[in-house]
Amino acid sequence: MTDPTIDPAVEKAALRTRMRAARRAFAPDGPIRVAPTFLERLQRGMVVASYRPTHGEADPALLERAATAAGCVLALPWIESPATPLRFLAWSPGSRLQIGPFGLEQPPADAAERVPDIILAPLVAFDRAGARLGQGAGYYDRAFALHPHCWRVGVAWSVQEVPRIPVDPWDVPCHAVATEKEWITP
Secondary structure (H helix, E strand, C coil), X not given: CCCCCCCHHHHHHHHXXXXXXXXXXXXXXXXXXXXXXXXXXXXCCCXXXXXXXXXXXXXXXXHHHHHHHCCCEEEEEECXXXXXXXXXXXXXXXXXXXXXXXXXXXXXCCCCECCCCEXXXXXXXECCCCCEECCCCCHHHHHHHHCCCCEEEEECCHHHECCCCCCCCXXXXXXXXXXXXXXXXX
16 A cells, blocks of 8 residues: 555656666566566467667567567657657667657658557556556557556566565556566566
8 A cells, every 4th residue: 555645756757767767776686577468469460569678678579579570560669849748650670760859769750650559668666456557658558548458578688676566546457577587467
């Protein structure tokens, strides 16, 4: 239970600072795991939204490879500005990317927009209940709200797990979290 005397925004900011440092310092002993649960969900033609990792984020490359091997289409997030919603644009490994806001690698603005079936989301922190902490701008929470049918998979290193994430009413949990050690399904 959250202490009512602690401002959740302050608690989240402190947790972000601590977990970003842990993520940057972490030296994984292997890649993110691809679980049978993930493979069983993949169907030819599905759109799997992924991301290009930055600042020590866990690399979803093996999940992307599994998706393309199953005949899925990949997309990456595209950000225009903090005021606009996250969009997912078509991408294939090796395709040209450009640098967008926050230094994110993203497809060119004229790439085809895709509606995702699965969203692989980078995490700053997570807990076993599926609560997630992102960068703090709310892009993924808004994307999850726009695509409620999507299966939401957080991607993180095991050191990013915490006992409890403080949640606000607008926070959307993950259906699963993939780490280099295990696949967690709340």
